[in-house]
Amino acid sequence: MDYEFIRYDLQERVATLTLHRPEKLNSVTRGMIRELHDAMRRIDDDDAVRAVLLTGAGRAFCAGQDLGEALPENGGEAVDLGAIVQETYNPLIRAMRHIEKPFVVAVNGVAAGAGANIALAGDVVVAGASASFIQAFSKIGLVPDSGGTWLLPRLVGLGRASGLMMLADKVEAEDARAMGMIYAVYPDDTLQQDARALAVRLAQMPTKSLGLIKRGLNQAFHHGLDEQLDLEADLQRAAGYTADFQEGVQAFLEKRAPTYEGR
Ligand code: LHQ
Numbered sequence: 001m002d003y004e005f006i007r008y009d010l011q012e013r014v015a016t017l018t019l020h021r022p023e024k025l026n027s028v029t030r031g032m033i034r035e036l037h038d039a040m041r042r043i044d045d046d047d048a049v050r051a052v053l054l055t056g057a058g059r060a061f062c063a064g065q066d067l068g069e070a071l072p073e074n075g076g077e078a079v080d081l082g083a084i085v086q087e088t089y090n091p092l093i094r095a096m097r098h099i100e101k102p103f104v105v106a107v108n109g110v111a112a113g114a115g116a117n118i119a120l121a122g123d124v125v126v127a128g129a130s131a132s133f134i135q136a137f138s139k140i141g142l143v144p145d146s147g148g149t150w151l152l153p154r155l156v157g158l159g160r161a162s163g164l165m166m167l168a169d170k171v172e173a174e175d176a177r178a179m180g181m182i183y184a185v186y187p188d189d190t191l192q193q194d195a196r197a198l199a200v201r202l203a204q205m206p207t208k209s210l211g212l213i214k215r216g217l218n219q220a221f222h223h224g225l226d227e228q229l230d231l232e233a234d235l236q237r238a239a240g241y242t243a244d245f246q247e248g249v250q251a252f253l254e255k256r257a258p259t260y261e262g263r
Pocket of ligand 1: 066084
């Protein structure tokens with residue numbers, strides 16, 4: 001599939017996905033979401049992809065749903081937004097959370113509405129110093145989607161999440177880091193290279209182990225301790241059978257750097 005609204009580039013085992021409608025702050029159209037779904041399938045299917053870097057072109061990361069597509073044409077019947085969410089954002093968030101490869105998100109500017117929650121669905125979320133996050137939904141009479149009501153309270157606590165979601169206040173990158181919403185903040189002019197370095201580093205790591213970590217963390221918040229201990233045993237069993245585990249221990253014993261193949 002040819003892409004018009006995103007860019008896809010694979011180098012050094014890192015698939016870089018760039019949201020590309022800079023004149024509209026990379027707001028999400030039906031066309032962009034179709035391309036993102038296709039890109040997620042490619043990422044999942046291609047063993048050459050060992051990490052993903054998601055970012056935006058221009059001065060924004062993503063301003064959420066393109067509001068030009070959110071209302072009925074010619075004053076017709078109201079659009080079923082639930083159906084849009086089910087068909088568009090939900091599969092994207094499920095893909096980001098369930099593809100067992102690390103997703104680095106480089107938030108290069110404002111991330112608003114669904115754009116904020118797409119960003120937060122990454123595994124390692126970093127931002128440029130001038131980036132910001134806005135749970136913009138309530139400003140236009142909507143509710144947070146794209147996993148926001150599940151993820152944000154887990155990241156920052158219920159009190160902060162409800163304040164941020166009801167008031168739709170803008171959170172600057174450094175505040176987002178301080179409250180545990182994101183992992184790190186870099187200077188704007190080095191963000192892309194710093195985020196890429198993280199993605200390249202992850203792409204050289206034992207991919208299966210990273211995928212199993214992701215699987216464990218996905219379960220962590222609704223399991224009790226006993227269920228999670230059982231899951232950890234299962235995940236460790238799977239990790240123990242990987243070639244990369246053999247290589248990791250062998251390299252340690254031989255006092256050399258390991259070379260992981262993601263198997
Ligand atoms: C936009 C947008 C945008 C279109 C900037 N759409 N053009 C799910 C299911 C179905 C339906 C509904 O929604 C959802 C989930 C959601 O995501 S709801 C939340 C949707 N997003 C928003 O409400 C955010 C709207 N945007 C803004 O509040 C501002 O643009 C922010 C704060 C992001 C940035 O402000 P500024 O830096 O002042 O930029 P700007 O407002 O001047 O925008 C620049 C251009 O981008 C402008 O176009 P123009 O042709 O006038 O230059 C905007 O109209 C356009 N744009 N966001 N979501």
